[in-house]
Amino acid sequence: MCDIIWCKKEVGGKPCDTINYLDPYCFWNWEGKINCAECGTVYYIHMIQGFMYKGPEEKPGEKPDTSPLYADKPYDGYSNYRPGVEGRTRPFQCIPRAKLLGVADKVKFSIRGRPVRGWRPQPPSAGLAGSFGFNWDIQKLSPEVWEEYQKKLAAGEVKDW
Numbered sequence: 001m002c003d004i005i006w007c008k009k010e011v012g013g014k015p016c017d018t019i020n021y022l023d024p025y026c027f028w029n030w031e032g033k034i035n036c037a038e039c040g041t042v043y044y045i046h047m048i049q050g051f052m053y054k055g056p057e058e059k060p061g062e063k064p065d066t067s068p069l070y071a072d073k074p075y076d077g078y079s080n081y082r083p084g085v086e087g088r089t090r091p092f093q094c095i096p097r098a099k100l101l102g103v104a105d106k107v108k109f110s111i112r113g114r115p116v117r118g119w120r121p122q123p124p125s126a127g128l129a130g131s132f133g134f135n136w137d138i139q140k141l142s143p144e145v146w147e148e149y150q151k152k153l154a155a156g157e158v159k160d161w
Protein backbone atom coordinates (compact mmCIF):
# COMPACT_ATOMS: atom_id res chain seq x y z
CA MET A 1 0.00 0.00 0.00
CA CYS A 2 1.34 3.46 -0.86
CA ASP A 3 -0.88 5.33 1.51
CA ILE A 4 -4.49 5.72 2.55
CA ILE A 5 -7.04 8.49 2.41
CA TRP A 6 -8.90 8.48 5.70
CA CYS A 7 -12.03 10.41 4.75
CA LYS A 8 -13.21 12.67 7.59
CA LYS A 9 -15.94 14.42 5.62
CA GLU A 10 -19.06 15.21 7.67
CA VAL A 11 -21.98 13.29 6.25
CA GLY A 12 -25.34 13.53 8.02
CA GLY A 13 -23.73 14.93 11.17
CA LYS A 14 -21.11 12.18 11.47
CA PRO A 15 -17.63 11.92 9.99
CA CYS A 16 -17.47 9.52 7.04
CA ASP A 17 -14.50 7.68 8.63
CA THR A 18 -13.81 5.50 5.62
CA ILE A 19 -10.30 4.37 4.77
CA ASN A 20 -9.64 4.37 1.05
CA TYR A 21 -6.59 2.26 0.22
CA LEU A 22 -4.18 3.46 -2.46
CA ASP A 23 -2.75 0.29 -3.90
CA PRO A 24 0.90 0.62 -4.96
CA TYR A 25 0.81 -0.44 -8.63
CA CYS A 26 -1.78 2.15 -9.49
CA PHE A 27 -0.75 5.09 -7.33
CA TRP A 28 3.03 4.77 -6.89
CA ASN A 29 3.68 7.69 -9.27
CA TRP A 30 0.33 9.28 -9.85
CA GLU A 31 -1.38 12.63 -9.94
CA GLY A 32 -5.13 12.97 -10.21
CA LYS A 33 -8.45 12.79 -8.46
CA ILE A 34 -9.92 9.87 -6.60
CA ASN A 35 -13.27 9.43 -4.91
CA CYS A 36 -14.06 8.25 -1.40
CA ALA A 37 -15.82 4.90 -1.71
CA GLU A 38 -18.40 5.78 0.95
CA CYS A 39 -19.43 9.44 0.54
CA GLY A 40 -18.08 10.14 -2.96
CA THR A 41 -15.99 13.15 -1.92
CA VAL A 42 -13.34 13.77 -4.59
CA TYR A 43 -9.75 14.21 -3.45
CA TYR A 44 -6.79 15.48 -5.46
CA ILE A 45 -3.51 13.70 -4.73
CA HIS A 46 -0.02 13.78 -6.19
CA MET A 47 2.19 10.83 -5.25
CA ILE A 48 5.86 10.50 -6.12
CA GLN A 49 7.55 7.15 -5.48
CA GLY A 50 4.78 6.15 -3.09
CA PHE A 51 5.09 9.33 -1.07
CA MET A 52 2.16 11.73 -0.70
CA TYR A 53 3.71 14.84 -2.22
CA LYS A 54 0.49 16.91 -2.40
CA GLY A 55 -2.95 16.36 -0.99
CA PRO A 56 -5.30 14.86 -0.30
CA GLU A 57 -7.22 18.07 -1.05
CA GLU A 58 -10.98 18.11 -1.43
CA LYS A 59 -12.21 19.05 -4.91
CA PRO A 60 -15.95 19.59 -4.54
CA GLY A 61 -18.01 19.18 -7.70
CA GLU A 62 -15.21 17.60 -9.76
CA LYS A 63 -15.19 14.18 -11.35
CA PRO A 64 -12.73 11.55 -10.09
CA ASP A 65 -10.18 10.03 -12.48
CA THR A 66 -10.28 6.72 -10.68
CA SER A 67 -11.52 4.98 -7.55
CA PRO A 68 -9.75 3.11 -4.78
CA LEU A 69 -9.46 -0.65 -5.19
CA TYR A 70 -10.68 -1.32 -1.68
CA ALA A 71 -12.07 0.67 1.25
CA ASP A 72 -13.25 -0.17 4.74
CA LYS A 73 -14.73 1.39 7.85
CA PRO A 74 -12.71 0.45 10.94
CA TYR A 75 -15.22 1.98 13.39
CA ASP A 76 -18.03 -0.01 11.85
CA GLY A 77 -16.99 -3.59 12.38
CA TYR A 78 -15.76 -5.29 9.25
CA SER A 79 -17.89 -3.38 6.76
CA ASN A 80 -15.98 -2.71 3.57
CA TYR A 81 -16.17 -2.15 -0.17
CA ARG A 82 -14.49 -4.91 -2.11
CA PRO A 83 -13.09 -4.30 -5.62
CA GLY A 84 -15.56 -3.58 -8.40
CA VAL A 85 -18.49 -1.97 -6.57
CA GLU A 86 -19.90 0.33 -9.23
CA GLY A 87 -19.39 4.03 -8.53
CA ARG A 88 -17.36 3.26 -5.40
CA THR A 89 -14.37 1.00 -6.10
CA ARG A 90 -12.40 -0.01 -9.16
CA PRO A 91 -12.60 -3.54 -10.53
CA PHE A 92 -9.46 -5.64 -10.10
CA GLN A 93 -8.22 -6.27 -13.64
CA CYS A 94 -5.05 -8.14 -12.75
CA ILE A 95 -2.93 -6.37 -15.36
CA PRO A 96 0.80 -6.92 -14.87
CA ARG A 97 3.22 -4.09 -15.42
CA ALA A 98 4.67 -3.89 -18.92
CA LYS A 99 8.17 -4.87 -17.81
CA LEU A 100 6.85 -8.15 -16.40
CA LEU A 101 5.49 -9.26 -19.78
CA GLY A 102 8.73 -10.99 -20.70
CA VAL A 103 9.63 -14.21 -22.45
CA ALA A 104 10.51 -17.31 -20.46
CA ASP A 105 14.12 -18.51 -20.39
CA LYS A 106 14.00 -22.06 -21.70
CA VAL A 107 16.79 -24.37 -20.58
CA LYS A 108 17.68 -27.89 -21.74
CA PHE A 109 20.08 -28.68 -18.91
CA SER A 110 20.16 -27.98 -15.21
CA ILE A 111 23.01 -26.12 -13.57
CA ARG A 112 24.64 -29.53 -12.89
CA GLY A 113 24.44 -30.45 -16.56
CA ARG A 114 21.56 -32.93 -16.34
CA PRO A 115 18.66 -32.73 -18.80
CA VAL A 116 15.51 -31.10 -17.46
CA ARG A 117 12.01 -32.41 -17.99
CA GLY A 118 10.54 -29.15 -19.16
CA TRP A 119 12.37 -29.14 -22.46
CA ARG A 120 10.07 -29.19 -25.47
CA PRO A 121 8.85 -30.55 -27.76
CA GLN A 122 7.38 -33.69 -26.28
CA PRO A 123 5.41 -36.08 -28.49
CA PRO A 124 1.58 -36.05 -28.39
CA SER A 125 1.62 -39.37 -26.54
CA ALA A 126 2.86 -37.41 -23.51
CA GLY A 127 -0.71 -36.31 -22.94
CA LEU A 128 -2.09 -32.99 -21.77
CA ALA A 129 0.63 -32.07 -19.31
CA GLY A 130 3.36 -33.82 -21.31
CA SER A 131 5.21 -35.03 -18.25
CA PHE A 132 5.54 -38.84 -18.65
CA GLY A 133 5.27 -39.28 -14.90
CA PHE A 134 7.97 -41.59 -13.58
CA ASN A 135 8.76 -43.03 -16.97
CA TRP A 136 10.78 -40.40 -18.74
CA ASP A 137 12.61 -41.95 -21.67
CA ILE A 138 14.73 -39.05 -22.77
CA GLN A 139 16.53 -41.04 -25.48
CA LYS A 140 13.25 -41.75 -27.23
CA LEU A 141 11.46 -38.48 -26.44
CA SER A 142 14.15 -35.94 -27.22
CA PRO A 143 16.94 -37.66 -29.14
CA GLU A 144 18.75 -34.37 -29.81
CA VAL A 145 18.88 -33.58 -26.07
CA TRP A 146 20.07 -37.14 -25.39
CA GLU A 147 22.88 -36.71 -27.88
CA GLU A 148 23.94 -33.42 -26.35
CA TYR A 149 23.80 -35.07 -22.92
CA GLN A 150 26.15 -37.86 -24.04
CA LYS A 151 28.62 -35.22 -25.23
CA LYS A 152 28.38 -33.41 -21.89
CA LEU A 153 28.95 -36.71 -20.03
CA ALA A 154 32.02 -37.45 -22.15
CA ALA A 155 33.34 -33.93 -21.56
CA GLY A 156 32.88 -34.29 -17.80
CA GLU A 157 30.42 -31.41 -17.62
CA VAL A 158 27.84 -33.35 -15.60
CA LYS A 159 28.11 -33.08 -11.83
CA ASP A 160 26.15 -34.53 -8.94
CA TRP A 161 26.33 -31.27 -6.96
Ligand SMILES: [Zn+2]
Pocket residue numbers: 007008009016017018036037038039040041
Ligand atom coordinates in the same frame (compact mmCIF):
# COMPACT_ATOMS: atom_id res chain seq x y z
ZN1 LIG B 1 -15.93 9.72 2.63
